[in-house]
Amino acid sequence: MELSVAQWLLVVCLVAFPLLYEWSVSFKYFCKMAFYNGWILTLAILAIPICAVRGRNVENMKVLQFMLLHIKYLYGIKIEVRGWENFNIKEPYVVVSNHQSSLDLLGMMEILPSRCVPIAKRELMYAGTAGLACWLAGVIFINRKKTDDAISVMTEAADTMLKEDVRVWVFPEGTRNHSGSLLPFKRGAFHLAVQAQVPVIPVVMSSYKDFYCKKEKKFTTGKCTVRILPGVHTKGLSSDDVPELADRVRDMMIEAFTQISSERPGKGPGVMH
Ligand SMILES: CCCCCCCCCCCCCC(=O)SCCNC(=O)CCNC(=O)[C@H](O)C(C)(C)COP(=O)(O)OP(=O)(O)OC[C@H]1O[C@@H](n2cnc3c(N)ncnc32)[C@H](O)[C@@H]1OP(=O)(O)O
Numbered sequence: 001m002e003l004s005v006a007q008w009l010l011v012v013c014l015v016a017f018p019l020l021y022e023w024s025v026s027f028k029y030f031c032k033m034a035f036y037n038g039w040i041l042t043l044a045i046l047a048i049p050i051c052a053v054r055g056r057n058v059e060n061m062k063v064l065q066f067m068l069l070h071i072k073y074l075y076g077i078k079i080e081v082r083g084w085e086n087f088n089i090k091e092p093y094v095v096v097s098n099h100q101s102s103l104d105l106l107g108m109m110e111i112l113p114s115r116c117v118p119i120a121k122r123e124l125m126y127a128g129t130a131g132l133a134c135w136l137a138g139v140i141f142i143n144r145k146k147t148d149d150a151i152s153v154m155t156e157a158a159d160t161m162l163k164e165d166v167r168v169w170v171f172p173e174g175t176r177n178h179s180g181s182l183l184p185f186k187r188g189a190f191h192l193a194v195q196a197q198v199p200v201i202p203v204v205m206s207s208y209k210d211f212y213c214k215k216e217k218k219f220t221t222g223k224c225t226v227r228i229l230p231g232v233h234t235k236g237l238s239s240d241d242v243p244e245l246a247d248r249v250r251d252m253m254i255e256a257f258t259q260i261s262s263e264r265p266g267k268g269p270g271v272m273h
């Protein structure tokens, strides 16, 4: 049988791709990241019509959560959750968590409480199908380049939380950070909690360094521990108390981050999912 040039090229690609994938750590990293983003954009195509039936509604967050839950299996990432009991609060609350990478979405979807929406940078709204799905699920978009706008959106959110029984998830570092610790906190999340007089619940995801490193272009399988810390109450606090509140929560989170990130894989109590 004679192979045409196109067929030869196809054969070479089919052989070269898996070889390169296994041999080159950075090629594997790029493939896995490209597939991660591409897969989310594709899943969003499925999510959009389902969400659109209800219109823009926080309940749609459950649809996105359901759609994304399997990704940890595709990537061989084990997620161990500790402290579930700390989410057993009926009233609304503000969740604050550390932000290492877009992979945080996996830990977030693992534990996302009902009626809880993240605050995201406005640019995400324009990320094609994913942006539309986020909008339909009630994600709160802020313009980080306009402080006044961002603050007024968050003040409005304080009102919505109470009126519509909604919880809000904020990344107080304000940007992705893979430095091995936590950046200084922006204070919006804490103003939000104080304005609504609702608790702040810190969530800490352990360092991804064993399986993921953007700098080294490394992305293997691995394990991540997610710890839900006890809520910090804000009843009776005013905006003057915000800096102290933010510092206190950050200290708690750094301590938990250091502790769960230094454990050897497979050790420590918790529930595997
Ligand atoms: C199937 C498809 C699925 C797809 C699913 C995708 C899921 C989506 C997942 C998405 C994940 C996406 C994740 C992401 O996208 S993460 C990126 C976006 N998130 C954030 O930036 C959140 C954290 N940022 C803040 O909290 C900032 O403070 C904000 C944004 C509010 C302003 O920041 P900015 O840098 O402009 O200013 P500043 O922080 O210096 O503050 C200036 C002053 O204002 C004070 N101040 C602040 N707030 C309030 C307030 N409310 N009432 C009264 N005052 C307030 C503040 O204390 C300070 O005063 P002082 O303290 O210096 O005196």
Ligand SMILES: CCCCCCCC/C=C\CCCCCCCC(=O)OC[C@@H](O)COP(=O)(O)O
Residues within 6 Å of the ligand: 037, 038, 040, 041, 099, 101, 102, 103, 105, 121, 124, 126, 127, 128, 129, 130, 171, 174, 175, 176, 177
């Ligand atoms: C037709 C337009 C096509 C656009 C393609 C865009 C590709 C994006 C594809 C999928 C979106 C995946 C959703 C991942 C959600 C995680 C969001 C995230 O982690 O945002 C980063 C933000 O917290 C902080 O941003 P910076 O670290 O300050 O930067």
